[in-house]
Amino acid sequence: MIDLFSLKDKVIIITGATGLLGSQHATVVAEAGGIPVLLDLDQSRCDQLSNELKQKFDVEAVGYKVDITKEEEIIENISLVRKKFKHIHGLINNAANNPKVEDSTEKAFSRLENFPVSVWNMDIAVGLTGSFLCAKHYGYLISQNPEGGSILNISSDLGLIAPDQRLYRKVGLSEDLQPVKPVTYSVVKAGLIGLTRYLATYWADKNVRCNAICPGGVENNQNPEFLKEVKSRIPLGRMAKKDEYKGLVLFLLSDSASYLNGSIVSADGGRTVW
Template sequence: MIDLFSLKDKVIIITGATGLLGSQHAEVVAEAGGIPVLLDLDQDRCNQLADKLKQKYSVDAIGYKVDITKEEEIIDNLSIIKIKYKYIHALINNAANNPKVEDSTEKAFSRLENFPTAVWNSDLAVGLSGSFLCAKHYGFLISQNPAGGTILNISSDLGLIAPDQRLYRKAGLPEELQPVKPVTYSVVKAGLIGLTRYLATYWADKNVRCNAICPGGIENNQNEYFLKEVISRIPLGRLAKKDEYKGLVLLLLSESASYLNGSIISADGGRSVW
C-alpha cells in the first residue's frame, strides 16, 4: 500500500511553486520521494525552496525562473528539463494571480463596472492561459512518457460556487464603493475545471490523467470579521490549514489514483454543498 503512494524519482513540475499553496505541493512531492521542479518568477525564492527541500528530504529539487505567460520561456525551460530528466511524470498547474478585494474610498477597483481590462487580461494570462501553455508543452512531454502520468489543476471552491460578496462589505461605504471579490478569480477557477475535463480525454490513450481540486479558503491572517462570517458558511466551521491539502495532492499524483480521471474534487470543508 505504501508503494501506491510513492512518488520516488518522479519528475513533477509545479507552477507558482513558492507561493502559499505551491510550497506545500512541493513539500509533499519531496516527502514522497519525488523530484520537485519549481517554477516561479523569482529565481532566488525558487533556489531557497529547492535548497530547503534538498536538505530536508534528500531529493533532487530544482527551481527555475519561468514566466508561464510567455510561451518561449516555457519552451526554453522544457528543453532544459528534457536534457536533465528526459521525462516528466506530472504537472501541477498552481500559478495564479490573486486579485485583491479593493477597499479604496476613491474608486471601487474590484467592482465589475470599474474593473480594468488590463487586470482582467493579466489575471487570465497567468491563471488560465498559463495553465493551457504548461499543459500544451509540459503535458505533451508527459504524454511521451511510456508510463504516462498526470496533470493536476488547482481550481477553487469559487470555481464551483459564486463568491458571497457580503463577506467583503465595509461599514459606512456607499453601495457603489463596496469592495467585491474580483470577477477574474471566479472566471479563472471555473475555466480550469473546463480545461481539466478537456485534458482528461485528450491524452487518455497515452495514460495521462487529469484531475482538479477545488480548495476552500486557507487561514492566513484574515481579519476577525471576515473569519467569523466566512466560517459561518462552512459546515466544518473553520478555514483550512495550509498543509491540509497535501494528502489529496499526493493521492492524485500517485498510482493510488490510477483510475481517477476528469474528477473535480471539492476540498472546502463542505462550503460548496450548502
C-alpha cells in the first residue's frame, strides 16, 4: 500500500514553487521520494528551497528561474531538465497571480468597471496561458514516457463558485469605491478546469492523467473580521492550514490515483456544498 503513494525518483515540475502552497507541493514530492523541479521567478528563493529539501529529505531537488509566460524560457528549461534527468513524470500547474482586493479611497481598481486591461492580460498570462504552455511542453515530454505520468492543475473553490463580494465590503465607503475580488481570479481558475478536462482526454492513450484540485482559502494572517466572515461560510468552520493539501496532491500524482482522470476535486471544507 505504501508503494502506491511513492514518488521515488519521479521528476515532478512545480510552477510557482516558492509560494505559500507551491512550497508545500514541493515538500510533499520530496517527502514521497520524488525529485521536485522548482520553477519560479526568483533564483535565490528556488535555490534556498531546493537546498532545504535536499538536506531534509535526501532527494535531488533543483530550482530554476523561469518566467512561464515566455515560451522560449520554458523550452530552454526543458533542455536543461532533460539533460539532467532524462525524463519528466509529473507537472503541477500552480503558478498564478493573486490579484489583491483594492481598497484605495481614490479609485477602486479591483472593481470590474475600473479593472485595467493590462492587469487582466498579466493575470491571464501567468495563471492560464502559463499553464497551457507548461502543459504543451512539459506535458508532451510526460506523454513520451512508456508509463505516462500525471498533470495536476491547481484551481480554486472560486473556479466553482463566484466570490462572495460581501466579504470585502468596507463600512463607510460608497458603492463605487467598495473593494471586490478581481474578475481575473475566477476566470483563470475556471479556465484551469476546462484545461484539465481537455488534457485528460488528449494524452489518455499515452497514460497521462490530468486532474485538478479546487482548494479553499488558506489562513495566513488575514484580518480577524474577514476570517470570521469567511469561516461562517464554511461547514468545517475554518480556513485550511497551508499543509492540508499535501495528501491530496500526493494522491493525485501517485499510482494510488491511477484510474483518476479528468476529476475536479473540491477541497474547501465544504464551502461549495452550501
